[in-house]
Amino acid sequence: MLKKIIIRIFVSLMTLTTIALFAGAWAYMQVQxxxxxxxxxxxxxxxxIPAGSNLSSLDRQWRQLGWIEGDEWLLKVAVRLEPAIAAVKSGVYEISAGMSLSQLISTLNQGDEKHFSLSLIDGQTINQWQASLANSRLIVGQSPFQAVLDKAGDTRAPEGLFYxxxxxxxxDENAAVILEQSYQKMQAALANAWQHRADDVPLSSPYELLILASIIEKETAKASEREWIAAVFANRLKxxxxxxxDPTVIYGMGERYNGNITRADLREKTxxxxxxxxxxxxTPIAAPSExxxxAAAHPADVDYLYFVSRNDGSHVFSKTLVEHNRAVNEYQRKK
Structure with missing residues (x-):
């Protein structure tokens, strides 16, 4: 009699265990x-993802948006199976079509935030860069460029000192992080150019080289002419x-510049x-490229003293004022 009872109990336990195993397997497959x-x-x-967010509330929100389907208990089981997935990091993320819920949760677990880009363009001024910062997703203080210089103990004006x-x-990253990188890159590039400058460059300091480079940057968009433009300015300085x-005139005019330079502007002493x-x-008048x-450190070995635009991005270079005036009449005055 006792033996039969034990057998019945054993069979019942085996049945319950089998049911539990099947239920567990079914639940696991549902969760997956x-x-x-x-x-x-x-x-x-x-x-x-705001600070303090939890995965349960996010999961509920995603279901309300129609991004995912399924019952709430599925996430609870998933968290029980793997508690680490419940830890999400705040920030801004980008999700794409075809991404799975598992991939989204993994992205939030790792804090793999969306990356933005900020282009500080050569030939532009600090004021123009300030406008770019204002349109970025960075945290920008009142005077971010000056703040970097103050931290570095640099008493010069910000113009031209950033790469x-x-x-x-x-x-929501602090703009200072990027601007400090930019400042250090420019100091390194300037030091390298100054260290390897030509012996006869008529400049007395790295900062003068930076100023001249900014003028070269504004005077030509044609890469092959940079050394020739540099040579004209170096020859004139000698x-x-x-x-x-003209770019120095424009810079001195500030916000008054409306796209045209008059004779009065050329005569104005700034x-x-x-x-x-x-x-x-x-100071520099813009941010020069490397x-x-x-080019400022290695002007071309030419005797030119003048240049005038052909109105196509290139220039005519001349050694004498007579030649220069002839080129001006041809390309600017159309005579």
Missing amino acids: AYLQQPLQISSPQEIV PDTYHYTA RGMRLQT VYNTYRINGLPP ASLL
């Missing part, structure tokens, strides 16, 4: 199917001639107007 389902979106979406490049960042370059001052202006730094 839930996690591997593709997000129901047709194009990339940017999502913001033009494309920088990558995550949303002879004590004024640089007489500290930047190289038609009225001797030598270089007091190519312009190297």
Whole structure:
């Protein structure tokens, strides 16, 4: 009799165990199917995960948006099976069509935030860069460029001291992180150009080279002409001639510049107007590229003293004023 009871109990336990195993396997497969389902979106979406968010509330939100399907208990079981997936990191993320729920959760677990880019363009000014910062996803203080200089103990004006490049960042990163990189890159590039400059460059300091490079940057968009433009300015400095370059006039005019330079503008004496001052202006007038730094450090071995635009991005170079006036009449005055 006792033996029969034990057998019945054993059979019952085996039955319950089998049922439990089948139930567990079924639940596991349901959870896996839930996690591997593709997000129901047709194009990339940017999502913001606030600080303090939890996976349960996010899962509920995604179901309300129609991005995923399934019952709430599935996520609870998934978290029980793998507790680490419940830890999500705040930030801005990008999800794409075809991404699975599991991939989305993994992205939030790893904090793999969306990266943005900021292009600080060569030939532009600090004011123009400031506008780019204002349109970025960075945290920008009142005077971010000056703040970097203050931290570095650099008392010079910010213009030209930052390296033009494309920088990558995550949303709400402090602009100082990028600008410090930009500042250090420019100091390194400038030091290299100055160290390897030609022996006869008529400049007394790296900062003067930076100023000249900024003028070269503004004077030509044609890479092959940089060394020739540099040679014209170097030759004029050696002879004590004024640089007489329009970009310095424009910079000195500031916000008054409306796209045209008049004779009155050329006659106006500002500290930047190289038609009225001797030598270089007091600061750079834009952010020079590294190519312009190297051109300023290694002018071409030519005797040109003048150049005039052909109105197609290139210039005519001349050794004498007579030749220059002839080129001006042909390309500018159309005589």
